[in-house]
Amino acid sequence: MQFNSYSYVLLLIPVIAVFWALPAVLRRWYVLAVSLAYYATWSIPALGVPVALCAGTHAAAMLMRSPGRTQRWFRAGVVWVLAIFLVFRYRDILKGALLQIHADPVAALLTLAVPLGISFYSFECISYLIDAKQGRIKQSRFSDLYLFVMFWPHLVAGPIVRFRELAPQFSFSKKFELGMLLRGLDRLIWGLVQKNVFANSLGSWVDTAFLKNAVHTNSIVDDWTLAAAFGLQIYFDFAAYSNMAIGVAQLIGVTLPENFRFPYHALTPPDFWSRWHMTLSRWIRDYLFFPVNTRFKGAPIPLYASLLGVMALVGLWHGIGWGFVLWGVLHGAYLVVFRIWESAREKRFPKLGDSAAARWFWRLFTVAAVTAAWIPFRAETAADAVHMLGTMFGRPRFVISYALNFYLLTAVCALFCIVEPFLCAWWHQAEDMLADRPLALSAASYLLRPAIYALGLLFFVMFDDRGAQFIYFQF
Amino acid sequence: MKSARGPIVVLIGVALWFAALCAVHPFLRVNAALDRALGALPAWTQVERMHKDPATQELSRGENPLASFRILAQDWAARPRVPRVILMGNSQTQETSLARGEEPAAAPEKTYTDHLADAFRQSGSGVFYRLSAGALSYQEMLWYAFYLADHPDIKPDALLVQLNYQNFVNGGIRAGMSSLLADPVFRARIDAIIAANRPESGEFAEAARAYRSAQARPDATVNAASEGARQSAGYRIETFVRAGLEGVAPAIHERAALKQEFVGFLFRCRAYGLHMQASSKRSLGGARVNAARAALEDLVELCGRSGIRLLLFQAPTNPSSPLYASAEDDRAYHEYCAIAASHGATLLDFERVVPGPDWGMSLNAPDPLHMGRRAHRLFADAMWAALKQNGL
Numbered sequence: 001m002q003f004n005s006y007s008y009v010l011l012l013i014p015v016i017a018v019f020w021a022l023p024a025v026l027r028r029w030y031v032l033a034v035s036l037a038y039y040a041t042w043s044i045p046a047l048g049v050p051v052a053l054c055a056g057t058h059a060a061a062m063l064m065r066s067p068g069r070t071q072r073w074f075r076a077g078v079v080w081v082l083a084i085f086l087v088f089r090y091r092d093i094l095k096g097a098l099l100q101i102h103a104d105p106v107a108a109l110l111t112l113a114v115p116l117g118i119s120f121y122s123f124e125c126i127s128y129l130i131d132a133k134q135g136r137i138k139q140s141r142f143s144d145l146y147l148f149v150m151f152w153p154h155l156v157a158g159p160i161v162r163f164r165e166l167a168p169q170f171s172f173s174k175k176f177e178l179g180m181l182l183r184g185l186d187r188l189i190w191g192l193v194q195k196n197v198f199a200n201s202l203g204s205w206v207d208t209a210f211l212k213n214a215v216h217t218n219s220i221v222d223d224w225t226l227a228a229a230f231g232l233q234i235y236f237d238f239a240a241y242s243n244m245a246i247g248v249a250q251l252i253g254v255t256l257p258e259n260f261r262f263p264y265h266a267l268t269p270p271d272f273w274s275r276w277h278m279t280l281s282r283w284i285r286d287y288l289f290f291p292v293n294t295r296f297k298g299a300p301i302p303l304y305a306s307l308l309g310v311m312a313l314v315g316l317w318h319g320i321g322w323g324f325v326l327w328g329v330l331h332g333a334y335l336v337v338f339r340i341w342e343s344a345r346e347k348r349f350p351k352l353g354d355s356a357a358a359r360w361f362w363r364l365f366t367v368a369a370v371t372a373a374w375i376p377f378r379a380e381t382a383a384d385a386v387h388m389l390g391t392m393f394g395r396p397r398f399v400i401s402y403a404l405n406f407y408l409l410t411a412v413c414a415l416f417c418i419v420e421p422f423l424c425a426w427w428h429q430a431e432d433m434l435a436d437r438p439l440a441l442s443a444a445s446y447l448l449r450p451a452i453y454a455l456g457l458l459f460f461v462m463f464d465d466r467g468a469q470f471i472y473f474q475f
Numbered sequence: 476m477k478s479a480r481g482p483i484v485v486l487i488g489v490a491l492w493f494a495a496l497c498a499v500h501p502f503l504r505v506n507a508a509l510d511r512a513l514g515a516l517p518a519w520t521q522v523e524r525m526h527k528d529p530a531t532q533e534l535s536r537g538e539n540p541l542a543s544f545r546i547l548a549q550d551w552a553a554r555p556r557v558p559r560v561i562l563m564g565n566s567q568t569q570e571t572s573l574a575r576g577e578e579p580a581a582a583p584e585k586t587y588t589d590h591l592a593d594a595f596r597q598s599g600s601g602v603f604y605r606l607s608a609g610a611l612s613y614q615e616m617l618w619y620a621f622y623l624a625d626h627p628d629i630k631p632d633a634l635l636v637q638l639n640y641q642n643f644v645n646g647g648i649r650a651g652m653s654s655l656l657a658d659p660v661f662r663a664r665i666d667a668i669i670a671a672n673r674p675e676s677g678e679f680a681e682a683a684r685a686y687r688s689a690q691a692r693p694d695a696t697v698n699a700a701s702e703g704a705r706q707s708a709g710y711r712i713e714t715f716v717r718a719g720l721e722g723v724a725p726a727i728h729e730r731a732a733l734k735q736e737f738v739g740f741l742f743r744c745r746a747y748g749l750h751m752q753a754s755s756k757r758s759l760g761g762a763r764v765n766a767a768r769a770a771l772e773d774l775v776e777l778c779g780r781s782g783i784r785l786l787l788f789q790a791p792t793n794p795s796s797p798l799y800a801s802a803e804d805d806r807a808y809h810e811y812c813a814i815a816a817s818h819g820a821t822l823l824d825f826e827r828v829v830p831g832p833d834w835g836m837s838l839n840a841p842d843p844l845h846m847g848r849r850a851h852r853l854f855a856d857a858m859w860a861a862l863k864q865n866g867l
Contacts, residue, residue: 007712007715040708043707404751408745446488449485455492
């Protein structure tokens, strides 16, 4: 059941109503049951995968408490999670290899579908093991771990949460407040609009324009627009999912971490990664990048190599494919270039770094570099990506190949991205202003907000396309 | 219970506002107000009540051609040994935009293709069928031509193909047309073209992919997770909910119309705000044009191979609203037409057949594509005469 399906949106009403009607002590079991039921709407057999992952993770975490055996059981737990993750995530490659060595019966087992959200909850299980090893998780029940992994709003595509930020909220002891419901609805409905109106509209153009033969005759204007259009599509698509996840969790009083913070407003490449898929960046930084770098004590060459390596892994997390790796490596290269600049600036041009020109340079560089990197991520083949990048940087031919509406739509979406932070700030300001005016607050809550929600839902229905999937569901 | 009151009021508020928005059709009203204020011709000049006849027209406009072809096959089976003529073109063939001074008619409006169908019927010299859709691309015409060539029951003796400046910037195969892949013969043909890496292979492959995913219609991801998703509980629940809502919720039922009104609003923003009209001049160049040229040349070649007589005709253009950005673009367009015809097709020129005052308006600018009632009659007469001259 997709987040932007009619059935999901309609079923949320009784699900949330029953949640608040139940005594607090029963709510965790109710949420667990709903989460299981939600996953089962995709595939009942696939439920076994998160159950197996949690069982292995929990057992390893328990056994890690035995003195002198922490490291051994930690490794066993991580191997267990990674083995399941890798088998399912890269099953096609594995299947091919097994068939080559005539291990057909084993290969046949791999015809099972990739369990939805496996990339996300595998990372959560690993973070659980690391936190348990480092003593940040003292005691937990299996049901806590299971609820942490299976909590339905973030189950399929994140945000990637940490046990210690979610588990304390599983007492579900918050009292109901109308404000909480309204904030949840704000995010949910905005997510529905982002997905159906912006992401899907851009997607239909992007899919056509990235076709195998089309890209070889595109002009420089076409390819830059196309890269921007895909960058905007994937942003709206994933931000929509995150907004819906955060919104639905909010409806039952759970706060999930933010996943996007206006990424195209980033000032530098590192700033981009503090705004884009923030929970993955945080995971990579805390559990991979920092541990690797503390060994090298910040020496430049290992630092640059680890930046490139870690970002290549981020690319690989999206799937096996040279395009994802190249995308990751490009981002790694941007980070390295910025690091080199930073260290050179500190030593040689301390004043230049603060100048408006330098700030604008990095801002434009970041947007352009991030946009160009979407090409290998999305292109069908390596040849297509190389050709498109060649056109973008070396073949100036200023004609447009597609209908004017494609360029206009991309421009409108880009414009929206530019004004989005200001709109959000204005929305919060208006909320704060109303807070101490009860009459105006009531009017806003009971009249204006429902009108805005209704308009959002109208757009959600108008642009409904049942076949359109969330891009990140495939990762 | 006190705490439940707030959410219930909000929920009822949302439902009431939603119902009100659906009932009011806000964008329709805004569009009408904008048109009035900015001097567009009244909405009735864009005629909605057009003549319909499934025996001479593909009525789904590319959304469900298989059903139309079944009707055509039955109709033509009843009239064996009569020359069969099919005309392919864009919305110019199926719409009327009344010119200044033309009044709404009581009877459904006919386009030049309907007049031609009447002429064929009355003279007994053949059967005529219009296979058109708005913004029909040359890849789509080629797609249709492959299907026709493989199906003797609807294969024409002569094919009339509209050449139009705008057609060269259209591309792709619409989802409805990909439904033709349900036919195994056609599917095999398309698979062979995809494998042959022809200029149109990319578009055809995309159409095939879209068709397959529409068949699977998973309520799951596009990757392997979608396997067997049609049997998933989520898919079945969604299907059930949608079926239920179609019956009770007007917005669900009318979502296409509501979206169309909103798109109309955006178009007005573009036209009135940015002065980018349907009549704005444009250049011929880039990926789409190359693909269109290649598809057109392949179409000529296919007809030659399949024994279908091909007549390309340069459609009338509005002298008050030429679309080419430069004389070079105009020359290029005529060159492409001539090159395509030189592969073995007849080229008919109707570009200057319809004078300026007989064309309609697109908002407050001359319509570069859609003609008025007199214009359709005039063009039909000119084409009929040309067809007779060419032995049809």
